[in-house]
Amino acid sequence: MQSPAGPLRKVTWRAVALSAVVLLVTTACTATPLPTPTTTAPSAAPAPTATFNFGTGSEPMGFDPALVADTESYRVSRQVLEGLVTIDPVTSAPAPSLATKWTELDNGLGYSFDLRPDVKFQDGTAFDAAAVCTNFQRWYTLPPDIRGDGSATMFKQVFRGFADEPEYTIYQGCSVDGPLKVTLSLKVRLTDFLQALTLPAFAISSPAALTAGTANVLDEQFSGKKISRYAQHPVGTGPFTFTSATVGAVTMNAYPNYWGEKGEIKTLNFKTFDQPDTRFAALDEGSIDGFDPVTPGNFDKLIKNGKQVLQRDPFSVVYLGINQKIPVLADLKVREAIAGSIDKATLVSNYFIAGTAATAQFIPPKLSGFNNAVEGIPYDPAKAKAVLAASSYKGEELKFYYPTNAARPYLPLPEKVYAQIAANLTATGFNIKPVPIPWNEGYVPAVTGNEDHALSLLGWNGSYADPDNFVGPLFGSPTKLLGMDDPQLVSKITRARSIPDGPDRVAAYEAISKQLAATVPAVPLAFPISALALSSRVVFYPLSPVLNEVFNKVKLAPAPQ
Template sequence: MRRLVAGLGALLLLAPVAACTGAPGPVPSSSAAAGTGPTETFTFGTASRPLGLDPALVSDVDSYRITRQILEGLVGVDQNSGKPTPLLATEWKTSDDGRTYTFKLRDGVTFQDGTPFDGPAVCTNFNRWFNFSEALRKQAPGTSFKGVFKANADQASLSIYKGCTPLAGGNVEIDLTQPFTGFLQALTLPAFAMSSPKALAAQSADVLNQTRDGQPVSAYALKPVGTGPYVFTSWDNDTVTLSSNKNYWGDRGQIATINFVTYDHPQTRMQALLDGKIDAYDSVTVGNFDQLVKRGKQIIQRDPFSVMYLGMNQDIPALQDLKVRQAIEMALDKDTLIRKFFIDNTSSASQFVPPKLSGFNNNAPSLGHDPAKAKELLAQSTYKGEELKFYYPLNVTRPYLPTPEKVYAEISRELIAVGLNIKPVPVDWSDGYLQKVTSPGDHALHLLGWNGSYADPDNFVGPLFGEKNGEFGYQDPQVFSKIARARGLPDGKDRTGQYQTINAQIAASVPAVPIAFPISALALSDRVVKYPASPVLNEVFTKVVLKS
């Protein structure tokens, strides 16, 4: 997903951060210092409503797009190089054994409710994530902590996270149980942004006793409080409104008010832009691309940093047979799917790690498109015509999946053609689609994708295949062990080789079929002079430049 304004090449080639960095990071702008504030209104069209605004408990693109404006983490992402940069931490150093990180915190920062940002606040957040209960994790399968740190407090001996200690002089220490090469990159995830401890407690952040569009959420997830440049104002049906944080420590930019307005159909989003109702929208589809070009609208493409896939659930007996899974892979015509439904320059995928990341395996096994062979494999397999429920989302556009209904129709046609008994199960995205297909259940097949959040192969294979989960029912202790080992290897040839081996083993066992590394695109109105497009979607709207 990406390009034109922010290329991904530098991001994907970045080396691990040195043991210490001391750049001071952004300073308040002259306008902020002088007391003059932003005055513009910016309206962004989203493809779906957010699933919640507590980034620690969700993982969808549209929720993160909003929470990135409100909350900040210790570490940011350089817009050009993709390297971790100072944000709420101005510098850091790493112990010789790679297990202790000491962060110098930015002075004078307060949360939007007036409470101080300090070492105890950092530790409150880390310990909250670490102590998420199993029951809470089941309610909110979008939690990222376990996918990154391997385990929560209920399995502390397995966790990479050990503890957090506030230190004198505005410092904080994070201790790990083992070296974790991607630790600093992982801290750039929206899930690890800092929330006000006062607000977390006052709004019972870990009690999901509220609902929003049928989703279980906490009171905090309806009104988050961070240190970021924008403050939550309201959430009214299809619109979330944010206002400039008048006490923000950094550059406040031009925009005083942001409106995120949901248009769940590609045509209505495009029409809203053409009618001047919105200033930008994401997830431009193939069908709209040419129309926008003909109307002279700006389109910004992002380099591919996501993978779209057909998921398979091995907890369904018919899919435990490797020959059945191989037949499904052979039935799929990836080239046709890409040509019909994805933006030009989208490439076919044979593995889950994008091509420019270290660990991509040029020789990962791929069975190719061979319907005749697929029929032979099914005949040789244990499959006897059992019904396979195929879940796909309605009323949504994802950066990795622009037209789900059309992609489903083509894939199901190809699967039925080789002899599979497919039962369609359409689920509205806002009716809990993501939770349904990533939790244990009766889903045999499903459409989904993974958008990378930081430039490390672990961000792709770890959360998806690092342990058995409800999405795939995949069980391979050898792969699990290799992923755990690779996390701690220093960057270099051995680590790259380990991830190449992991990719090959995953591809050979076919727990899911990677289909495409999609190009995604945004459309902008004539008001927009500059938009901070990012391969990892780290797009903070203080950097948007509008015509004055």
């Protein structure tokens, strides 16, 4: 892996298809106001007519992105809801969306946004500055009974706290400066603030719909999770309106009054297939037009059957979580023995798409903060046994949580990955108790909402090109997932995210990477390559390493005459 040529690494995102290569180059973002892109007037384009069916590997957990952050929930909400800024598909810099331009104020302590005129929510109400502040006020004041400890919400991961946590939060407020002008204020500088606003969690909902759907009252159920009535039917400004959701299927339709490009798809259906073979069969027989994710076992079959396979460049990390609230796991030697027991090379070779790289770090090598000097703890069974023998571990049972009946872009075969890691740990001398939990029956709440798990298998898909997006959510504040108490590390991450882009910021994140490798609060396993499959009907798909894939951008081959 190469060293950075300057203070910031240039990030290159690549997508490989059978018949084409799409090159996406990512550079550092800028706070300079960007011009409004030229868009085709809605009346100039023909109305969408196509039906498009897309297969997914697991059920979404809900449709209120303020409260859920899983890949499949975001896949749906991206179609319906939009934020102030989006991600430029070529540069990855923040680009205009519901805001047409912005200005940095007070050396990063505030940002003034000019909002797009003549935009309406899908319920017919007007999008304006008051709507923006209503959403930010809702996120800031989320009550504890619906947010839990907040660790699973993007608002806390970005702003570090809510209104009732004044000692932690860096959010200052939102002010309406005119019908289409708004200012967001911070207590301290946040260098990646604009990039963070591209997260689906900061998409703007209709205030009227939030009220009508009692968005802060979780009195309904979906996919094993308590949700609000609003979360069953989100209302935004996006290219598709939410129609219905049942077990295994989500349907939406093109929004006829969308301000931007409507695209070719009139009806969009997401269908869940939790097994790789059923996803492959559905595509092969033509009942779906594509699916995500591709697993290693069906990669070659897809190619042999003439399907398109698009690979996203690695922008995620899969890891083994270690819960230090379990007394014996507070012993560094025990954590070192765990890390030294895992055969990452075999994991990557057997259970991930070719090109996936094993890693000892959480920050991908294409971002500033990846530290070339950090090698981590190598796989060494003999040494792992010796380290374990010298530790405080006396054969205590360790509950190992892992998801089943799901495939994630960062974890296509969770049961098999668990099985190998458990075998490695058992060979070293650990007493492992398997705790399989179906993804759709609350796996994420189980590992983030209680403290009885010892080990857990999870991953993180990057949402924007900044190192804080990888280390901040996992280590920037205390969580029940890892049960760690390291104020020094939290302080380092808090400081690093406020340093302006340049050599000092790079050095700060490199130091964080070094500390994480030395203290082993979790074991990074790999930077997975994810892939999706498409039928020949699709001539363009808006592939994105951060999964910013909105289906009004899909281009289809003309229907046969």
